[in-house]
Amino acid sequence: MKTLIVPTDFSPAAINAANYALDMALEINAEVLLLHVYQIPVAITDTPLPLIDIDELKLIANERLDKHRKELEHIASRNIKITTQSALGNMSDELDQVSKKIQPFGVVMGTTGHSAIDRTLFGSNTLSAIKLLTCPVICVPMGKEYGTGIKKIGLACDFREVAETIPAISIKNFIKEFKGELHILNVDHDQYGENKVTQQQVSFLQASLQECNPQFHFIQHKDIEEGINEFAENNNLDLIITIPKKHKLLDHLFRKSSTKQLVFGSHIPVMCIHEEF
Numbered sequence: 001m002k003t004l005i006v007p008t009d010f011s012p013a014a015i016n017a018a019n020y021a022l023d024m025a026l027e028i029n030a031e032v033l034l035l036h037v038y039q040i041p042v043a044i045t046d047t048p049l050p051l052i053d054i055d056e057l058k059l060i061a062n063e064r065l066d067k068h069r070k071e072l073e074h075i076a077s078r079n080i081k082i083t084t085q086s087a088l089g090n091m092s093d094e095l096d097q098v099s100k101k102i103q104p105f106g107v108v109m110g111t112t113g114h115s116a117i118d119r120t121l122f123g124s125n126t127l128s129a130i131k132l133l134t135c136p137v138i139c140v141p142m143g144k145e146y147g148t149g150i151k152k153i154g155l156a157c158d159f160r161e162v163a164e165t166i167p168a169i170s171i172k173n174f175i176k177e178f179k180g181e182l183h184i185l186n187v188d189h190d191q192y193g194e195n196k197v198t199q200q201q202v203s204f205l206q207a208s209l210q211e212c213n214p215q216f217h218f219i220q221h222k223d224i225e226e227g228i229n230e231f232a233e234n235n236n237l238d239l240i241i242t243i244p245k246k247h248k249l250l251d252h253l254f255r256k257s258s259t260k261q262l263v264f265g266s267h268i269p270v271m272c273i274h275e276e277f
Helices: 012-028 054-076 091-102 124-132 168-178 196-208 224-234 249-253
Strands: 002-007 030-038 082-088 106-111 137-141 152-156 181-188 215-220 239-242 270-272
Touching (some): 002 012, 002 091, 012 030, 012 106, 012 168, 030 091, 091 124, 124 137, 152 224, 181 224, 215 224
Parallel strands (some): 002 030, 030 082, 152 181, 152 239, 181 215
Antiparallel strands (some): 137 270
């Protein structure tokens, strides 16, 4: 059975991501696991002291999770299985442990705010989770609804070391699951896509993903994020895939100095997925 893990701190962004995940789960016949990771609040004094008992923290966390679960079950009319899990510790570490144990279809997280770090549901933990987890991480912008589903999917690609970096099997399975159409997006400002090396990489990617009937788009723009953002919005993409481990794109997306991050500026969910080993 497929499972979607939804980390939550019960914020509006987290609740929005949970609703998005719920609709996705209904479409692909998956279960939802709500995960809440809490920490012990410490008083800022010369001698730090816990402000609340650990058992009380756990009780509060489980009560809030149970309430959230019931609200989601009501929305879904109990058509899907929703479970909960709470843990004391670090969000990224707990996500990694849970993901390794259950091998989820994906982790769905929310984004919000103004700066790159502020816009992540768990601040720097979101970026850490993306870098650490081997399963797909879907970042859902605040206010984004699942709507009619994931039908038009963009894959950001720089056409470098395609064989080593593009997780073709995972991408094909994802496209097949949602019966979507795949658009390969390459942003360049000096017509790099015209040279022979790139054409070889394009041919290899075409062969690797041929059953998805990919459409290739060479976007001329001085800024990667803005170029993809404009294309995604103008062509009504439902999701953008990026491969963070070897590509430089992710660092740009979460950098405070970037004014047009793809994840946040486009209002379109971004799925980060690692290359296959």
